[in-house]
Amino acid sequence: MKNLCILRLSAIGDVCHAVAMVQRIRRQWPETGITWVIGKVEHQLVGDLPGVTFVVFDKKQGRQAYTQLNRQLANQTFDALLVMQVALRANLAARQIRARRKIGFDWQRSKELHWLFTNQRIQPQQHAHVLDGFMAFADAIGVPAEAQVQWDIPIELADRLWADEQAASLGNFVIISPTASKAERNWLPERYAQVAEYLHNQGKKVVLCGGPAKLDRQVADAIQAHTSVIHTDYVGKTSLKQMLALIAQAELVIAPDTGPAHMATAVGTAVIGLYAHSNPRRTGPYLDQHRVVSVYDQQVVSQKGKSWQQLPWGTRVKGQDLMAAISVEMVLDKVNEWLSGG
Numbered sequence: 001m002k003n004l005c006i007l008r009l010s011a012i013g014d015v016c017h018a019v020a021m022v023q024r025i026r027r028q029w030p031e032t033g034i035t036w037v038i039g040k041v042e043h044q045l046v047g048d049l050p051g052v053t054f055v056v057f058d059k060k061q062g063r064q065a066y067t068q069l070n071r072q073l074a075n076q077t078f079d080a081l082l083v084m085q086v087a088l089r090a091n092l093a094a095r096q097i098r099a100r101r102k103i104g105f106d107w108q109r110s111k112e113l114h115w116l117f118t119n120q121r122i123q124p125q126q127h128a129h130v131l132d133g134f135m136a137f138a139d140a141i142g143v144p145a146e147a148q149v150q151w152d153i154p155i156e157l158a159d160r161l162w163a164d165e166q167a168a169s170l171g172n173f174v175i176i177s178p179t180a181s182k183a184e185r186n187w188l189p190e191r192y193a194q195v196a197e198y199l200h201n202q203g204k205k206v207v208l209c210g211g212p213a214k215l216d217r218q219v220a221d222a223i224q225a226h227t228s229v230i231h232t233d234y235v236g237k238t239s240l241k242q243m244l245a246l247i248a249q250a251e252l253v254i255a256p257d258t259g260p261a262h263m264a265t266a267v268g269t270a271v272i273g274l275y276a277h278s279n280p281r282r283t284g285p286y287l288d289q290h291r292v293v294s295v296y297d298q299q300v301v302s303q304k305g306k307s308w309q310q311l312p313w314g315t316r317v318k319g320q321d322l323m324a325a326i327s328v329e330m331v332l333d334k335v336n337e338w339l340s341g342g
Contacts (some may be wrong), residue, residue: 001079001141003033007094008084008134009057010039011181012259016266016288017131018084020149021138026051035078037069043265045240048154057093062108063326070096072188082137086114087311094118103140109133109332127313130149131286133275149286151266163245170231173205174252177260178223179216185256186219187274187323193226194328195254195335200229200257202339204251209243210235211259245306254331254336256323261285272334276322279308290342295325 003039004025015038025034034051040058047054048146055072058065073096081099083090086109094102094117104110104118106125115121120137131149139145159170167173177193196206208223220322238246247253247260248267255261256274262285264271270287275294284292300308301316309313 001029002019002269003035003078004032004035004078004141005073005076005097006076006079007081007097008036008038008165009059009087009089009090009093010042010085012042013041013257013283014085014130015042015046016151016153016195016259016262017134019049019151019153019266020131021134022049023054023152024135024138024146025143027146027150030275035076036074037097040082041240045244046153048156050154059089067094068093069181071204073097080141082141083114084134086139088112093118101141103137105133124182127281129282129284129286153244153266154189155241155248157242159245162242163249166232166246167249170205170207172203172251173207173231174199175207175209175247175250175260175264176223177209177253177255177258178215179210179219180256181213181259183215184318184320185258185277185323186215187256187326189219189222190226191326191328191331192254193332194221195331196223196227197229198332198335201272205231207250208235209246210240212236252335254335257283270338272331272338274323274326274331276325277316277318279313281308282314291338293326293330293334295322299325 034055037055037057040056043054043056057069078271080101081097083094083102083104086105091114101120102118103120106121108124120182121251122140173315176192180186199206208220216235220233224230245262247269253264255271257278261271261273265285265287271288273285273292275292275296276299279296280294281294299322303317304311324339
C-alpha cells in the first residue's frame with residue numbers, strides 16, 4: 001500500500017496497544033505512508049513516533065473537530081482506513097476520511113453502528129486481548145506477522161535525563177499508579193498504603209504517579225493520609241513522556257485498569273494489575289498476565305449467573321465496591337512472587 005490511515009483516538013492504554021501494530025507495519029512495509037488520527041492527550045505520548053504523520057482530533061471542539069478533520073484530509077484518498085475504535089465519536093470521524101477500503105471490527109465486536117462506517121471487517125477472534133485484536137487489522141491488509149511484539153515509543157533526551165536524575169536519587173523504586181479514569185475501578189487507598197509499607201520494609205522506595213485530574217489528586221492524598229512511607233509524589237507533576245521515562249526506570253508498577261499499566265508494558269517494566277470490572281485476559285497488561293490480581297471471574301458469575309466463557313467477550317460488570325474484593329494479601333502474594341523472581 002502507498003498510503004494508510006489509522007483511526008484510534010483514545011485512550012492511553014489502547015493507544016499503547018495500537019503502537020505495537022503501527023510499529024509492525026513500519027518495519028514490514030517501510031515504504032508505506034502512515035497517517036494516524038489520534039486524540040489530543042494521546043498525541044502527547046506517541047506523537048513523535050517516527051515515520052508517522054499525526055492528525056490530532058480534539059473531541060472538546062465538538063462538531064468543529066469533524067469539520068477540521070475533513071478539511072485536513074480533504075486532498076487525500078487512502079488505500080485503506082483502519083477503523084480501530086467502535087465508539088460513535090470514532091465512527092463519525094471515519095466518515096470524514098476518504099479511503100478505498102474502510103476496515104472495522106468483526107460483527108461480534110461491532111457496536112454503536114460501527115458496521116455502517118466500514119466496508120470490510122477483520123477476522124473474528126475468540127478471547128483475544130485488545131492488542132491481538134489490533135494486530136488483526138495488520139493481518140487484514142496483508143502485513144507479515146512477527147514473532148515478537150515491539151513498542152519502541154520514543155523518549156526525548158531531556159525526559160530521559162530527568163528520569164535518570166530521579167532514579168539516581170531513588171535507587172530501587174516501585175511506582176504505584178492508583179487511579180483509573182473511573183472511580184469504581186480504583187482500589188482502596190488504605191490498602192495501597194499497606195502494600196507501600198510492605199515494599200518499604202523490603203527496601204524499596206515507593207512513589208506515586210498519575211495525571212492532573214482531580215480524582216488522581218484525591219486518591220494520592222488519601223493514600224498518603226494512611227502512610228508516611230511514600231518517598232515522592234509525582235501525581236500531576238509530570239508530562240506523559242516524563243512519566244513514561246520514569247516508568248522505564250522503575251522495577252515494578254502496581255496499578256488498576258489504567259494507562260500507566262500499559263505504558264509500563266511498552267517499556268518493559270513489570271506490572272501487577274488489579275482487576276474487577278473487566279476481564280484482564282482482554283484488557284490486562286499484555287506481558288504480565290501471570291501477575292494480575294483479579295476478582296473479575298467471581299464478580300461476573302455473581303452478576304450474570306454465567307462464567308466469562310459463556311458470555312460475550314468483553315462483558316463488563318458494574319458496581320462501586322467490586323474492587324474491595326481484592327485483599328491486601330492477594331496483592332502481596334503477587335509482590336512476593338515478583339520479589340522472588342517470578
